[in-house]
Amino acid sequence: xxxxxxxxxxxxxxxxxxxxxxxxxxxxxxxxxxxxxxxxxxxxxxxxxxxxxxxxxxxxxxxxxxxxxxxxxxxxxxxxxxxxxxxxxxxxxxxxxxxxxxxxxxxxxxxxxxxxxxxxxxxxxxxxxxxxxxxxxxxxxxxxxxxxxxxxxxxxxxxxxxxxxxxxxxxxxxxxxxxxxxxxxxxxxxxxxxxxxxxxxxxxxxxxxxxxxxxxxxxxxxxxxxxxxxxxxxxxxxxxxxxxxxxxxxxxxxxxxxxxxxxxxxxxxxxxxxxxxxxxxxxxxxxxxxxxxxxxxxxxxxxxxxxxxxxxxxxxxxxxxxxxxxxxxxxxxxxxxxxxxxxxxxxxxxxxxxxxxxxxxxxxxxxxxxxxxxxxxxxxxxxxxxxxxxxxxxxxxxxxxxxxxxxxxxxxxxxxxxxxxxxxxxxxxxxxxx
Numbered sequence: 001x002x003x004x005x006x007x008x009x010x011x012x013x014x015x016x017x018x019x020x021x022x023x024x025x026x027x028x029x030x031x032x033x034x035x036x037x038x039x040x041x042x043x044x045x046x047x048x049x050x051x052x053x054x055x056x057x058x059x060x061x062x063x064x065x066x067x068x069x070x071x072x073x074x075x076x077x078x079x080x081x082x083x084x085x086x087x088x089x090x091x092x093x094x095x096x097x098x099x100x101x102x103x104x105x106x107x108x109x110x111x112x113x114x115x116x117x118x119x120x121x122x123x124x125x126x127x128x129x130x131x132x133x134x135x136x137x138x139x140x141x142x143x144x145x146x147x148x149x150x151x152x153x154x155x156x157x158x159x160x161x162x163x164x165x166x167x168x169x170x171x172x173x174x175x176x177x178x179x180x181x182x183x184x185x186x187x188x189x190x191x192x193x194x195x196x197x198x199x200x201x202x203x204x205x206x207x208x209x210x211x212x213x214x215x216x217x218x219x220x221x222x223x224x225x226x227x228x229x230x231x232x233x234x235x236x237x238x239x240x241x242x243x244x245x246x247x248x249x250x251x252x253x254x255x256x257x258x259x260x261x262x263x264x265x266x267x268x269x270x271x272x273x274x275x276x277x278x279x280x281x282x283x284x285x286x287x288x289x290x291x292x293x294x295x296x297x298x299x300x301x302x303x304x305x306x307x308x309x310x311x312x313x314x315x316x317x318x319x320x321x322x323x324x325x326x327x328x329x330x331x332x333x334x335x336x337x338x339x340x341x342x343x344x345x346x347x348x349x350x351x352x353x354x355x356x357x358x359x360x361x362x363x364x365x366x367x368x369x370x371x372x373x374x375x376x377x378x379x380x381x382x383x384x385x386x387x388x389x390x391x392x393x394x395x396x397x398x399x400x401x402x403x404x405x406x407x408x409x410x411x412x413x414x415x416x417x418x419x420x421x422x423x424x425x426x427x428x429x430x431x432x433x434x
Contacts, residue, residue, distance in 0.1 A: 004275060007143040012192050013134040019188025021150045023085070026181025028158025030092055032263055033166045033174035034109065035241045036256050037099065039249060041171070042106040047246045047376070049106065051365025053113045054241060055358035060117040061124065062351045062358070069213055069347025072125040073340075078197070081130060082189050084123035089182030091116050092175050099172030124354070125347040132334065132342065133197045141331040148327045149274035152319075156267035163260015213344030222336060223345070225394040226329045227352050229292055229387040235356030236383035237295060238322065239364045240266065243302075243380065244315075246373035252308040265312040269319025276320075277327040284328070289391035291325030296384025303377035321384070326353075 008014050035050055043049045061068075071080060095112045098104040135143040162174050217223050244266070248259045277287075298318035305311040330349070337345045368376035 004142075005146065007135050007139045007146055010135060010139075010196075012196055013131075013143060015188045015191050016134055017146065017150055019185040020147070021154055022184035023181050024151050024154030025158045025161070026092075026178035028155045028263075029162035029165070029174050029181075030178035031241065032159040032162035032260055033171035034113075035245050036163075036166055036259060037104075037171040038106065038109055039245050040256075042104075042109065045246070045249050047242055047365035047368035047373075048362060049365075050242050050245060051239070051361035051363075053109060054239065054361035056110055056113040057117040057120070058354040058357035058361075060114070060121040061354040062356075064118065064121040065347055065351040068121045068125055068351075069344035071122055072129050072343030072347055074343075075126075077126045077130045077133065078189055078192065078194075080126045081123065082186060084119050084126070085182050085185050085189070087119045088116060088123070089179045089186075091119070092182070093179035096172050096175030096179060099175055100170070101172075104172075120354075121351075124350040125343055128330070128334070128346045128350065129343050132339070133199065134192075136198045141335055144331040144334060145274055145277040145327050148277070148323060148330070149271055152267050152270035152274055152323060156264045156271055159260040159263030159267070161260070163257045163263075166260070167256040213341050213348055216338070216341050217345060217348060220336070221394065221398050223333055225390060226288065226333055227349065228390050229288070230326070230329055230349065231352045231356050232383045232387040232390070233292065233295060233322075233325065234353040235360035236364065237299065237380040237387075239357070239361050239376070239380065242361065242364050242368055243373065243377055246368045246376065247311060248308075250368075251373055252311070254308060258308065262308070262312050262315065266315035266319045269316035269321075270323040271319075272316075273320040273323030274327055277324060277331070287324055288328045288332070289388060289395065291321050291328065292384050292387035292391055294321035294384075295325060296381045296386075296388060297321075299377050299381035299384060303374045303381065325387075 008017065034053065038049050038053055039045055039047075091112055095104070095109070098108055131143050131147060132140060165174050165177075217227065240263075244263055245259060248254045248262060252258075254262075273291075295318060298314060298321050302311055302314035302318060305314050333345065333349050334342065364376050364379055367379055
């Protein structure tokens, strides 16, 4: 098997991936249908309402941080995932029934978004760290990248299917199909070879466990800079349900089918970014900072596109940049973190990544309503530029960034430790020197 897909050599990861991609397709179908339902049927093209749904869905990641990280580090992750995946399937089924029967109202969607957010707050850190039980050693970063690729292949398929089905049979049936898709991941979890799982020593149960996670992160500038960059882009940049829905409806005056198609087109870039990351033996800092800058440029380019298809092409670039950035960030944090605190650190990572949405989504939605969707994309562009500048500051202070001239060409070079241990030593030395 090629280096790009080397993690699939293992039985457990193969089974997990097969179930996950089916479930991910259903998840993207529901997200697309839900945004369309809120934007066009329950409101009159109200971007703020879409932002509120996103805030309720992702806010619990931040609010429940003290217990979700604890759960990921101390509970059986496989059993925890079975519980969370089953709960999300039940919620999708209930919302589907209410929508099909015609009783759904906007506040119902808000309630279901909040409940789904609570369940997802426990699911996300457990799912992220569960990969280290399926794949070990140098293949871990490859598995993280393939997870992202799977998620974005589903993102390419799900919205297009949801757009067609929403136009033909309505959003309610899309929600029901999503509920059924969770059976795939539950079956895959049951089929895993338990004796082949890489069970890492669990952290001792004691008070202040989450504080220990924050204390660990505070001593790691390499992780801190990633968290700041992820916060900026996750809060103000990764609001694509608002960007794409408002641009499609308000600027280009497209229907449900075209809305689903353009979401899938963006996923082409996301899949490409994830697969390119999977080819690399390990995540590189340069890609993290370049991805942030490219994301800002891509959002700015998308904002000025004059028609639907040019906007779609610009979104491919945005997808490549966003996925390169996020896959590199996720892999770097997981590989550089002590296994004993990995669950808590990933809970902090996911809380910052998704927990910023309650702040950013309503703001971006308001900008879209008050000034237009193009200005909302401008906010996303600014977040990418700001994250890139944070990365430059880190490289100057901790990685000895320097400008070199060679053969009339300007080159930027910096110290790039070859593994996590060297990164820790370099950052600790930089702290002492500072």
